Amino acid sequence: MSPKLLKTSAVALLMGSALPALADCPVKVGVLHSLSGTMAISETTLKDTMEMLVEQQNAKGGLLGCELEAVVVDPASDWPLFAEKARELLTVHNVDVIFGNWTSVSRKSVLPVIEELNGLLFYPVQYEGEESSKNVFYTGAAPNQQAIPATDYFLEELGVEKFALLGTDYVYPRTTNNILEAYLKDKGIAAEDIFVNYTPFGHSDWSKVVADVVALGADGKKVGVISTINGDANVGFYKELAAAGISADDIPVVAFSVGEEELSGLDTTNLVGHLAAWKTRMGEDRVTNDPMEAHYIGFNMWVNAATGAGTTDVDAVRTAMYGQEFPNLTGGTAVMLPNHHLSKPVLIGEIQEDGQFDIISQTEEVPGDAWTDFLPESAVLVSDWKDLGCGMYNTETKTCVQIKSNY
Structure with missing residues (x-):
C-alpha cells in the first residue's frame, strides 16, 4: 500500500473512532x-x-x-x-x-x-x-375514544332506542360489547333491547342476522347497529343490508372496522348515511x-x-x-x-354514494384510556409507565398488579 493510501486509511479510522455509532x-x-x-x-x-x-x-x-x-x-x-x-x-x-x-x-x-x-x-x-x-x-x-362516543351519537343525535351489537367472534368485539352493554344499561337501555351476535371471520351468509336485526324493531322503536365486524365479512354484511333495502334512515349502522377498502366494489347507493367512527383524510386528494x-x-x-x-x-x-x-x-x-x-379526536363519517365518507362529527382531542370506567374491575386501574412503571396500578390498594402475558 502506498504512503498516501496509508495516510488516508489512518484518517478514516481516526474519524470513525471519534464518532459514536x-x-x-x-x-x-x-x-x-x-x-x-x-x-x-x-x-x-x-x-x-x-x-x-x-x-x-x-x-x-x-x-x-x-x-x-x-x-x-x-x-x-x-x-x-x-x-x-x-x-x-x-x-x-x-x-x-x-x-x-x-x-x-x-x-x-x-x-x-x-x-x-x-x-x-x-x-x-x-x-x-x-x-x-x-x-x-x-x-x-381505545373504547373511550371510539365505541363510547359512537354510542352517545346514536343515543343523543339519532334517538336510537334498541341496539344490535354485531361482531366477529374474537376478543375485540366481545370485550368491546361487554363494555357497551354495561354502558347502555347505565344509560337506561333495557337488557331485552340489546341484541348481541357474533359470527366467524370470513362469514358470508348474513340473511338471518339481518332479519333478526329487522325483527328487533318490530315494536316500532328505533334500532341501531353497532358493528365490530372485521375484514372481508363486511362485504357480505353490507350487501345483505342493501339486498334487504335497509337504509340509514331505517336502521343506521356505525362500524368500527370499515373503510374504503371494505366498501370497494359495493353498490353504496343503499348504504348512504351509514356511519364509521374512525374516518379521516390525508391532504386534498x-x-x-x-x-x-x-x-x-x-x-x-x-x-x-x-x-x-x-x-x-x-x-x-x-x-x-x-x-x-x-x-x-x-x-x-x-x-x-x-x-x-x-390523545386523539373522535370522528364520525357518513358513507357517501361514491363509497367515501363525509365527516359529520368531530371532537377535540380525547386522552386514550387503557382501562374502561364501565367495568367495575377495570375502573380502579390506571396505566402509567413513565412515573409508576406500571400498566395495572390499582388506585384503591395503591399497588401494581403484575400479570404476565400468556395468551
Missing part, C-alpha cells in the same frame, strides 16, 4: 400485516403505508446516519403465525421496531414474544382496551383511514424519539416517547401519554 445500519423496520387471508382486505394498505413512510424518511436522510429498511412478512391472517413472524422479525432479521397487527387476537398472540424479547410494537387499530404493555404503543382508538393515520403518527413519533435518544435501543426510545407530539391529519396534535395511548 448511533445505530446499526440499516435501521430495520418490521412490518407485520396480513397480505393474504381474510384480513388482507384491511391490512395490505397498512403495509403499503409503512413502505411509503420508510421511503419518505430515507428521502429526508434516513435515521441516525442510517438508511431505513422495511422488513415485510406475511402472517396470512393466521393468529399463531403472527407470533412466529414476530419472533422471526426480532431474532432473524433483528428489526429495531415493529409496526403491525390488526385484530386483537393477533396482537395478543404477538404480545408474549414482544415482551420476552423486549421488542417494540406500534399497534395502529382501534381495540377493546383492557391491556397495557410496556412493549406496545397503542396508536389506535388522498383518502386514508384511521389505522393508516395511526401508523403515520406512530412512525414519526418513533423517528423523533429515536433521534432525541440518539439510538434505536428499545428502552431508550420508550423513555423518549413520553410526551412526543405530532400533527394528526385533522388539524390537531396527537400526544403520546404515559399509558402508551394517544
